[in-house]
Amino acid sequence: MLLEVTHLASHYGRIQALDDISLRVDEGELVALVGANGAGKTTLLRCLSGVQPLSGGRLFFDGVDITRMAPEKRVALGIAQVPEGRQVFGPLSVEDNLRLGAYLRRDRQIGDDLDRMYALFPVLFKKRELPAGTLSGGQQQMLAIARALMSRPRLLLLDEPSMGLAPLLVAEIFEVIAGLRGNGVTLFLVEQNAHAALALADRGYVLETGSVVMSDHGAALLADDRVKAAYLGL
Amino acid sequence: MAELLQYLFSGLTSGAIYALAGLGFAIIYNSSHVINFAQGEFIMIGGMATATLNAAGMPLPLAIMAAMAVTMLVGVMLAKFAIEPARDADVVTIIIITIGASIFLRGAAQVVWDKEFHALAAFSGEVPIKLGGATLMPQSLWVFGVSVVVIAALWWFFNRTLFGKAMLATSFNRLAAQLMGIGVKKVLLVSFALSALLGAVGGIVVTPITFTNYEAGIMLGLKGFSAAVLGGLGNGMGAVVGGLIVGIAEALASGYLSSAYKDAIAFIIILFVLFFMPNGLFGKKGVDRV
Numbered sequence: 001m002l003l004e005v006t007h008l009a010s011h012y013g014r015i016q017a018l019d020d021i022s023l024r025v026d027e028g029e030l031v032a033l034v035g036a037n038g039a040g041k042t043t044l045l046r047c048l049s050g051v052q053p054l055s056g057g058r059l060f061f062d063g064v065d066i067t068r069m070a071p072e073k074r075v076a077l078g079i080a081q082v083p084e085g086r087q088v089f090g091p092l093s094v095e096d097n098l099r100l101g102a103y104l105r106r107d108r109q110i111g112d113d114l115d116r117m118y119a120l121f122p123v124l125f126k127k128r129e130l131p132a133g134t135l136s137g138g139q140q141q142m143l144a145i146a147r148a149l150m151s152r153p154r155l156l157l158l159d160e161p162s163m164g165l166a167p168l169l170v171a172e173i174f175e176v177i178a179g180l181r182g183n184g185v186t187l188f189l190v191e192q193n194a195h196a197a198l199a200l201a202d203r204g205y206v207l208e209t210g211s212v213v214m215s216d217h218g219a220a221l222l223a224d225d226r227v228k229a230a231y232l233g234l
Numbered sequence: 235m236a237e238l239l240q241y242l243f244s245g246l247t248s249g250a251i252y253a254l255a256g257l258g259f260a261i262i263y264n265s266s267h268v269i270n271f272a273q274g275e276f277i278m279i280g281g282m283a284t285a286t287l288n289a290a291g292m293p294l295p296l297a298i299m300a301a302m303a304v305t306m307l308v309g310v311m312l313a314k315f316a317i318e319p320a321r322d323a324d325v326v327t328i329i330i331i332t333i334g335a336s337i338f339l340r341g342a343a344q345v346v347w348d349k350e351f352h353a354l355a356a357f358s359g360e361v362p363i364k365l366g367g368a369t370l371m372p373q374s375l376w377v378f379g380v381s382v383v384v385i386a387a388l389w390w391f392f393n394r395t396l397f398g399k400a401m402l403a404t405s406f407n408r409l410a411a412q413l414m415g416i417g418v419k420k421v422l423l424v425s426f427a428l429s430a431l432l433g434a435v436g437g438i439v440v441t442p443i444t445f446t447n448y449e450a451g452i453m454l455g456l457k458g459f460s461a462a463v464l465g466g467l468g469n470g471m472g473a474v475v476g477g478l479i480v481g482i483a484e485a486l487a488s489g490y491l492s493s494a495y496k497d498a499i500a501f502i503i504i505l506f507v508l509f510f511m512p513n514g515l516f517g518k519k520g521v522d523r524v
């Protein structure tokens with residue numbers, strides 16, 4: 001088990017955003033988390049990265065209790081996040097954004113990984129010296145994914161990577177995600193685009209108003225009548 | 235003409251100090267959105283420590299190093315014990331904390347030292363240099379030279395080192411910086427240490443010209459603030475240009491009008507900028523929170 005969440009709760013002031021969440025992600029899996037607007041998906045990912053306090057429950061990463069660990073230590077352990085809304089460093093160059101993704105690394109392969117990212121996303125190579133803020137939405141999403149990969153994560157958290165993108169780009173982003181999974185990165189994918197996410201996922205969880213209401217194999221959830229009605233518009 | 239040149243020399247000398255102070259404001263503003271009103275006290279501590287250690291017999295280079303170290307320590311402690319614990323308070327509260335800290339540091343300076351003015355010998359003599367009918371004190375050249383070197387070093391730090399870029403990244407997007415593994419607490423401490431160092435350096439090079447006492451930081455801090463506001467808060471180059479403008483403007487005003495106007499210029503600039511161009515000369519549009 002790479003990630004284990006037990007009975008997690010989190011609040012914004014007095015408002016409870018997450019209640020008694022338990023889930024797990026195994027090494028090499030692609031696990032999807034789907035849910036409507038405001039269900040608490042982003043809050044959960046923020047808890048996992050350590051930028052949102054828990055009010056209950058525990059987190060384990062590869063057997064280590066990370067419940068109270070500082071965000072930078074979690075990155076060092078191998079948890080990276082592609083945050084909602086991309087959050088690239090707009091005034092910094094594309095290349096600086098990528099290098100900051102490798103901020104905690106001290107090894108000599110950072111340059112090789114940079115080349116690998118440029119091979120994966122050739123458009124980033126073309127624009128490497130431009131401020132990240134000048135990229136289009138789709139390009140910024142690619143940058144955000146590449147930047148997170150630069151830390152060589154063992155677990156990559158993706159928060160709605162397809163949000164606000166044109167259909168063609170959505171397909172491209174999902175192709176990239178499928179490719180990552182082929183490379184052995186463990187993925188935890190949050191999506192409102194439930195169909196695409198569940199079709200790709202080994203397993204999935206359905207989040208409703210802060211609680212996990214269903215969990216099953218991706219294909220089983222896709223075929224489930226309640227999921228179809230609520231999230232797939234069928 | 236010679237008169238104008240004379241005013242320019244004096245304006246550029248004080249302007250360089252305001253620029254360093256303004257940069258101190260900018261660096262802390264960027265890392266925490268806090269306006270640190272204890273910036274002037276860093277200038278005072280740098281000057282006072284150097285002057286008193288030197289007077290007590292410590293060789294000048296050693297006294298300078300010790301003063302820089304002491305001032306940086308004060309800066310780090312201010313961040314660690316006054317700013318960081320209030321991290322989640324709103325910005326106005328934290329600004330009030332810095333005002334309290336500045337009063338505290340002035341009080342501490344009175345206790346550690348005294349209320350007297352302290353002098354420091356010019357670094358390389360007092361023989362004025364004649365230039366185009368005006369005279370330039372050698373210490374002014376120290377002020378320019380040191381300021382240029384410090385500003386260049388800062389530019390290098392923020393544009394060429396990974397940690398400098400990480401500090402910039404934190405100012406642009408704190409959440410994303412945390413997700414990259416950038417320790418934002420360390421960024422805050424380093425920004426206070428750097429700003430304290432900038433203040434100390436300014437205080438050290440200017441003391442042979444102006445003398446210093448426990449209150450010397452009040453005016454210098456306010457002028458540094460007006461430099462930072464004029465340049466656009468958080469904009470490094472803006473703070474430098476702003477500092478030079480404030481320095482030259484007050485030298486011209488006190489030369490051609492009356493020296494009574496000297497200190498008023500900085501306030502007029504602050505008010506003018508706040509009313510008519512809240513983003514300053516080079517600030518980004520739609521400036522946030524405060």
Ligand SMILES: Nc1ncnc2c1ncn2[C@@H]1O[C@H](COP(=O)(O)OP(=O)(O)OP(=O)(O)O)[C@@H](O)[C@H]1O
Nearest residue numbers: 012015017035036037038039040041042043044192
């Ligand atoms: N900073 C905040 N302060 C107060 N409440 C918040 C804050 N952020 C989120 N919430 C609330 O917490 C709940 C969960 O929000 P969250 O952003 O985690 O949902 P989400 O599933 O990611 O939604 P979306 O699909 O719109 O991104 C919502 O009711 C939201 O209004």
Ligand SMILES: [Mg+2]
Nearest residue numbers: 041042043084
């Ligand atoms: Mg969300």
